[in-house]
Amino acid sequence: MKTELGILLAVMTAVTAGAAASVVAVPEASAAPRTVTALSELTMTKSGSMNQRVTLECDPTGGTHPTPEDACTKLAAVKGQFDLLPRTPGVACPGNYAPVTVTVTGHWELQPVNFTKTYTNNCHAGVGSDYVFRF
Numbered sequence: 001m002k003t004e005l006g007i008l009l010a011v012m013t014a015v016t017a018g019a020a021a022s023v024v025a026v027p028e029a030s031a032a033p034r035t036v037t038a039l040s041e042l043t044m045t046k047s048g049s050m051n052q053r054v055t056l057e058c059d060p061t062g063g064t065h066p067t068p069e070d071a072c073t074k075l076a077a078v079k080g081q082f083d084l085l086p087r088t089p090g091v092a093c094p095g096n097y098a099p100v101t102v103t104v105t106g107h108w109e110l111q112p113v114n115f116t117k118t119y120t121n122n123c124h125a126g127v128g129s130d131y132v133f134r135f
Contacts, residue, residue: 038062040072040080042106042113044135049098050122054135058108071132080108082115085129093123100125102133 038057044065046052055063058072065071078084082104100122104115119125119133126134 039110040075040106040108042104042108044133045103046100046122046125046133046135047103048100048118050100052135066135067131074130074132075108080111080113082113082117082129085132088127088130091127093121093127096121098122102129
């Protein structure tokens with residue numbers, strides 16, 4: 001009986017050691033994938049008569065902005081300088097006064113961004129930013 005118990009103990013030790021070795025030998029390929037970070041990552045908020053928030057990523061394009069490709073193209077044309085975004089030509093906005101403040105934070109091509117501007121109303125925010133702030 002003592003011999004059988006010794007054999008059983010030896011087998012259990014070998015199995016346990018083998019299981020531990022297989023846990024240690026987990027290949028790196030099974031590790032969680034690395035998150036890709038965009039060259040430009042922005043958070044845009046509107047406050048005032050409405051409260052909205054979207055994200056915009058450029059290079060690669062993504063985020064919750066409704067037209068990220070268009071917004072990234074327009075921002076690239078002004079090198080990420082929001083105050084240089086042109087007004088959309090030929091579009092008239094109603095004259096009602098319902099101020100909307102747009103705030104942008106994050107980074108554009110790895111440079112910090114902190115932009116705030118108040119527009120007369122939501123239409124003026126969209127048209128005044130070549131539709132980058134139309135969300």
